[in-house]
Amino acid sequence: MNILMCRPDYFDIEYEINPWMHTSVKVQHSVAMEQWETLKDTYEKLGARITLVDQIEGLPDMVFTANAGLVWNRRAVVSRFQHPERQGEEPYWRRAFEGLGMETFDTPGEKPFEGAGDGLFVGSTLFIGYGPRSDRETHAAIAALLGVEHVSLELVDPRFYHLDTCFSPLGHDAALYLPCAFTEEGIAEIRKHVPHAIAVPQEVGDGFSCNALVVGEAIVATAALEGIAKELAAVGLRHIPMEMTEFLKSGGAVRCLSLPLDTGA
Numbered sequence: 001m002n003i004l005m006c007r008p009d010y011f012d013i014e015y016e017i018n019p020w021m022h023t024s025v026k027v028q029h030s031v032a033m034e035q036w037e038t039l040k041d042t043y044e045k046l047g048a049r050i051t052l053v054d055q056i057e058g059l060p061d062m063v064f065t066a067n068a069g070l071v072w073n074r075r076a077v078v079s080r081f082q083h084p085e086r087q088g089e090e091p092y093w094r095r096a097f098e099g100l101g102m103e104t105f106d107t108p109g110e111k112p113f114e115g116a117g118d119g120l121f122v123g124s125t126l127f128i129g130y131g132p133r134s135d136r137e138t139h140a141a142i143a144a145l146l147g148v149e150h151v152s153l154e155l156v157d158p159r160f161y162h163l164d165t166c167f168s169p170l171g172h173d174a175a176l177y178l179p180c181a182f183t184e185e186g187i188a189e190i191r192k193h194v195p196h197a198i199a200v201p202q203e204v205g206d207g208f209s210c211n212a213l214v215v216g217e218a219i220v221a222t223a224a225l226e227g228i229a230k231e232l233a234a235v236g237l238r239h240i241p242m243e244m245t246e247f248l249k250s251g252g253a254v255r256c257l258s259l260p261l262d263t264g265a
């Protein structure tokens with residue numbers, strides 16, 4: 001697995017665009033750096049390769065590479081951000097994907113779409129969130145561009161504003177989902193399309209634990225995921241807990257800091 005990451009050189013809370021962010025609660029820079037380095041080392045020990053992109057001063061949320069775009073089979077759809085605060089990232093992400101030799105596209109149309117933050121694959125089915133950040137109108141064109149089937153899921157809890165905060169693929173036929181973040185129809189869609197859909201208890205999900213990445217037989221996520229260790233073991237996964245206090249101040253954690261580049265390849 002090849003994972004795109006961005007070292008948090010200029011990471012801080014400079015604006016508030018989700019309920020977790022408070023400009024009065026600043027990031028402890030050295031702690032953020034340590035937590036990020038530990039995440040990177042963990043991935044490397046699990047056999048993943050890390051590709052780095054430089055953070056640009058004044059774009060504090062660039063550390064969340066999941067929002068750079070959506071990648072499938074060497075094609076990248078560059079995000080169009082909902083908030084002006086993050087729109088400055090777009091040209092840097094376009095350049096990064098082009099530099100990696102990917103066939104690179106802008107998000108079709110005019111509406112926002114926030115990349116792998118809202119677009120996750122279970123097998124080759126693309127699950128796309130909409131509501132707080134991405135617009136449903138973008139979904140069909142994105143799926144067509146990538147040549148995949150898609151399932152649209154409305155996000156209804158402002159705390160879980162990106163799909164990757166409340167839904168986590170576990171390989172080809174399984175996923176975690178946090179029920180409070182979806183409509184009843186959405187939950188029915190998840191259960192219809194994912195053979196092993198595991199509902200995460202509220203207290204486990206509240207700890208941002210669905211923001212997870214599976215690397216081989218490990219699932220890297222915040223400590224709260226320990227609450228479903230048994231269910232994870234049943235699907236052959238072992239949880240590796242990560243301290244993410246500094247990134248949680250921005251409403252992000254493990255998955256947000258990581259963009260797998262070899263999806264579908």
Ligand code: ARG
Nearest residue numbers: 018064066117162250252256
């Ligand atoms: N502060 C960032 C924002 O609100 C956090 C992004 C988290 N990324 C993610 N993929 N969920 O945009």
